[in-house]
Amino acid sequence: MLRKHTERSTNSFSSEDYGEPFAKNLNAIHVAFNPSRNLFPVSGSLIRESPFKYWDFIPKEVQPYFVKRICFYGPESTGKSMAAIRMAQHYNTVSVPEVAREMLTNNNFTADDIIRIGQAQTERVLEYTKLANKILFCDTDVIVTQIYSRHYLGVVPDVLYQLEKQITYHQYFFFEIDVPWVEDGLRDLGHERENFRAIFLDELKKRNIMPIMVQGSFEERENIIRQAVDKLFVN
Numbered sequence: 001m002l003r004k005h006t007e008r009s010t011n012s013f014s015s016e017d018y019g020e021p022f023a024k025n026l027n028a029i030h031v032a033f034n035p036s037r038n039l040f041p042v043s044g045s046l047i048r049e050s051p052f053k054y055w056d057f058i059p060k061e062v063q064p065y066f067v068k069r070i071c072f073y074g075p076e077s078t079g080k081s082m083a084a085i086r087m088a089q090h091y092n093t094v095s096v097p098e099v100a101r102e103m104l105t106n107n108n109f110t111a112d113d114i115i116r117i118g119q120a121q122t123e124r125v126l127e128y129t130k131l132a133n134k135i136l137f138c139d140t141d142v143i144v145t146q147i148y149s150r151h152y153l154g155v156v157p158d159v160l161y162q163l164e165k166q167i168t169y170h171q172y173f174f175f176e177i178d179v180p181w182v183e184d185g186l187r188d189l190g191h192e193r194e195n196f197r198a199i200f201l202d203e204l205k206k207r208n209i210m211p212i213m214v215q216g217s218f219e220e221r222e223n224i225i226r227q228a229v230d231k232l233f234v235n
Contacts, residue, residue, distance in 0.1 A: 016043070052134050052233050067132045068232055069125065069168065071141050073204070073211065074175035075196040076187045079218055083175075084139040087225055093133040096124050098140045100148075107188060111157055114149045118142050118160045125167050135229060141169065143203050147196075170232075172204065173225060174211035179218070 012023035013031045023030035042057045051058065051066035058066065070087075072080040081098060088095035099120045103113070121142055129136055142164045146156045177197050181190040189196055204211055212228050214221045 055134060064129045064132070067129050067134060067136050068170040069129065069136045069138060070229065071138045071169040071172045072175060072214075073141060073144065073172050074200055074214075075177055075193055076189055077179075077181045077184075078175035078177055079179060079221060080175050081139050082218070083214075083221060083225060084137040086222060087135075087137045087229070090226065091133070091135050091137075091229065093135050093137070094128050094131050095137040096121075096128050096139060098144075099124050100140075100145070101186065104186065106186065107152055109152070111149075111153055111155065114145060114153065115157050115159055118145045118157075118163045121145060122163045122166055135232070138169065141167065143207075144200075147199060147203060171228065172209055172211035173214045173228070174201065174204070175221070176213060176215035178215050 010026065010028040011031050012019065012026060012028040013033050014022070015033050015035050016022075017035075019032060020030045042054045047054045047058060047066075055063070055066075072084050074080060084095040084097070100117045103117055103120065109117075121140070125136070125138055125141075142160055146160045146164070149156045149160065177193045181187070181193060183190070212224065214224050216224075
């Protein structure tokens with residue numbers, strides 16, 4: 001931070017080692033502020049390297065920039081929704097539901113409906129990123145919306161691809177189909193699980209996305225997720 005005085009001198013304040021040469025190049029006087037960092041043991045470099053470690057030093061308005069978004073991805077009836085809720089509880093954060101379930105009562109929908117679903121899913125993720133505590137768990141993404149649009153409508157509106165570009169997920173978890181398929185009034189693809197497994201994986205492959213595979217019992221699935229997510233907190 002620079003401040004110009006009426007005596008025509010300029011001071012440069014910093015707690016960095018490079019503060020002195022930086023000030024010299026500006027023909028300024030270097031004023032060292034707490035170089036030992038015993039008052040505020042943090043720096044911009046430390047925050048960038050380990051944002052979770054220094055989370056409480058990051059302004060609330062800036063924290064969403066460092067939030068890690070996690071996408072739970074895969075065919076229907078594989079435990080994604082419950083896993084998102086349980087993981088959010090475990091890590092004291094929030095989760096984004098599959099918004100389509102709030103907007104549909106059956107699978108008779110139009111292209112306009114699917115566009116509204118994609119928009120609502122994207123808006124919810126952006127909104128909840130501002131509320132998240134370090135990690136945001138998302139039950140599905142707009143790629144899934146595209147897949148179901150292609151299956152039920154035979155077309156994918158271009159806007160869904162544009163919406164996809166608005167969100168970056170830091171890690172995908174692919175939920176395997178090795179759990180019982182459960183009827184819930186909206187699901188109707190139990191007879192095509194293998195086919196849709198291949199479709200879902202192919203969409204990730206097209207985008208060079210390498211997911212972490214989630215399989216086994218529901219307890220085993222949660223353990224796989226926790227082990228992977230915990231690694232995000234190591235630094």
